Amino acid sequence: xxxxxxxxxxxxxxxxxxxxxxxxxxxxxxxxxxxxxxxxxxxxxxxxxxxxxxxxxxxxxxxxxxxxxxxxxxxxxxxxxxxxxxxxxxxxxxxxxxxxxxxxxxxxxxxxxxxxxxxxxxxxxxxxxxxxxxxxxxxxxxxxxxxxxxxxxxxxxx
Amino acid sequence: xxxxxxxxxxxxxxxxxxxxxxxxxxxxxxxxxxxxxxxxxxxxxxxxxxxxxxxxxxxxxxxxxxxxxxxxxxxxxxxxxxxxxxxxxxxxxxxxxxxxxxxxxxxxxxxxxxxxxxxxxxxxxxxxxxxxxxxxxxxxxxxxxxxxxxxxxxxxxxxxxxxxxxxxxxxxxxxxxxxxxxxxxxxxxxxxxxxxxxxxxxxxxxxxxxxxxxxxxxxxxxxxxxxxxxxxxxxxxxxxxxxxxxxxxxxxxxxxxxxxxxx
Numbered sequence: 107x108x109x110x111x112x113x114x115x116x117x118x119x120x121x122x123x124x125x126x127x128x129x130x131x132x133x134x135x136x137x138x139x140x141x142x143x144x145x146x147x148x149x150x151x152x153x154x155x156x157x158x159x160x161x162x163x164x165x166x167x168x169x170x171x172x173x174x175x176x177x178x179x180x181x182x183x184x185x186x187x188x189x190x191x192x193x194x195x196x197x198x199x200x201x202x203x204x205x206x207x208x209x210x211x212x213x214x215x216x217x218x219x220x221x222x223x224x225x226x227x228x229x230x231x232x233x234x235x236x237x238x239x240x241x242x243x244x245x246x247x248x249x250x251x252x253x254x255x256x257x258x259x260x261x262x263x264x
Numbered sequence: 265x266x267x268x269x270x271x272x273x274x275x276x277x278x279x280x281x282x283x284x285x286x287x288x289x290x291x292x293x294x295x296x297x298x299x300x301x302x303x304x305x306x307x308x309x310x311x312x313x314x315x316x317x318x319x320x321x322x323x324x325x326x327x328x329x330x331x332x333x334x335x336x337x338x339x340x341x342x343x344x345x346x347x348x349x350x351x352x353x354x355x356x357x358x359x360x361x362x363x364x365x366x367x368x369x370x371x372x373x374x375x376x377x378x379x380x381x382x383x384x385x386x387x388x389x390x391x392x393x394x395x396x397x398x399x400x401x402x403x404x405x406x407x408x409x410x411x412x413x414x415x416x417x418x419x420x421x422x423x424x425x426x427x428x429x430x431x432x433x434x435x436x437x438x439x440x441x442x443x444x445x446x447x448x449x450x451x452x453x454x455x456x457x458x459x460x461x462x463x464x465x466x467x468x469x470x471x472x473x474x475x476x477x478x479x480x481x482x483x484x485x486x487x488x489x490x491x492x493x494x495x496x497x498x499x500x501x502x503x504x505x506x507x508x509x510x511x512x513x514x515x516x517x518x519x520x521x522x523x524x525x526x527x
Contacts, residue, residue, distance in 0.1 A: 110310065113313060113314065113317050114313060116317055116321050117316045117317050117320070117321065119321075120316065120320045120321050120324065120422075120425065121315075121316075121367070121421075121425065123425070123429060124425030124428055124429060125425075126426070126432075127428040127429045127432035127433075128428050130432045131364065131428060131431060131432060131435075131467050132467065134458075135360050135364065135432075135435055135457055135461050135467070136458070136462065136463040136466070136467050138459045143475045162462075169414070189447075201371075226445060232295075253435070
């Protein structure tokens with residue numbers, strides 16, 4: 107009987123270690139602590155080009171994560187991307203807030219930046235953000251730069 | 265002469281198919297019997313805890329030490345590559361993702377096959393060679409329910425736990441080398457990791473893998489022991505086959521699971 111109790115103790119310790127490892131993985135390694143346990147409301151935005159934005163990308167305002175990208179769809183009437191933002195219920199934003207797609211660092215992931223406007227009414231579920239700014243596409247930027255350089259050169263020659 | 269050769273080749277192919285089908289059927293029937301026996305085990309949990317102690321606790325040392333060293337090496341090698349691109353801060357993410365998604369389950373399964381699988385095969389094979397299984401049947405005790413099922417359930421439980429311990433240990437090892445030794449910023453190490461590792465997509469993925477591997481490795485080990493030739497040579501051959509088969513099976517399943525869960 108004593109033998110059995112000792113054995114049970116060791117097996118229990120083994121299983122407990124496993125549970126601790128899972129807890130460590132979930133809390134310290136994974137992002138369960140930042141997983142939104144708060145309820146959220148969804149707001150619709152339309153972008154001409156979303157670049158490399160992905161579902162679950164963060165939505166930040168003043169650098170603080172205030173929500174996540176819930177869904178990305180394509181609208182074949184306006185040829186725009188429809189991005190649904192899931193904003194944390196704790197935060198309210200004015201109706202005329204604007205959204206733009208930004209990149210963290212030079213090669214980092216893309217996220218949505220929310221700039222609050224001045225309206226007294228707050229965004230509610232189902233609202234859409236009218237003012238949006240698309241992602242910067244490197245090829246387009248280079249194209250614009252070359253174009254303006256070429257125009258400059260032409261001006262100097264005359 | 266020529267037609268003779270063709271007929272013989274076709275006959276051999278047919279025999280190979282027949283033998284394969286019989287073996288597959290036998291394996292599946294044994295699996296069903298083991299699962300049925302496993303379902304009845306809640307009445308006698310002591311059988312499982314004894315095996316869990318043997319399979320799980322005794323594998324702890326090798327799993328923990330291997331995990332630690334894999335983490336050490338990953339941090340060194342990862343730092344070497346990442347520092348070329350000036351993104352050494354992503355070291356935590358690299359170590360965590362490769363361990364959680366891939367190395368944790370796979371290396372644990374390979375070690376598990378070597379440490380626990382072989383001993384299961386040898387034990388059951390020797391029981392068979394010593395006619396202990398036959399003696400049990402004489403006493404109207406079903407050896408599949410009494411001997412095979414508890415070992416199977418224990419292996420099934422132990423493998424995910426061991427894989428998680430391996431992963432946690434490896435990340436700890438990566439932290440020790442990356443942050444304490446090389447001097448990557450501690451905050452960036454953890455925050456990059458937390459930002460990049462998803463609870464379901466990455467950690468859940470790894471756990472599903474380790475459960476499948478535990479199932480495959482334990483079943484192969486038990487089945488090889490049960491089907492071993494009851495001679496010393498037969499047991500040794502079965503043990504070898506356990507390691508070879510389950511290692512190949514783990515690698516193959518890993519490819520299939522990764523391809524399935526990639527999207």
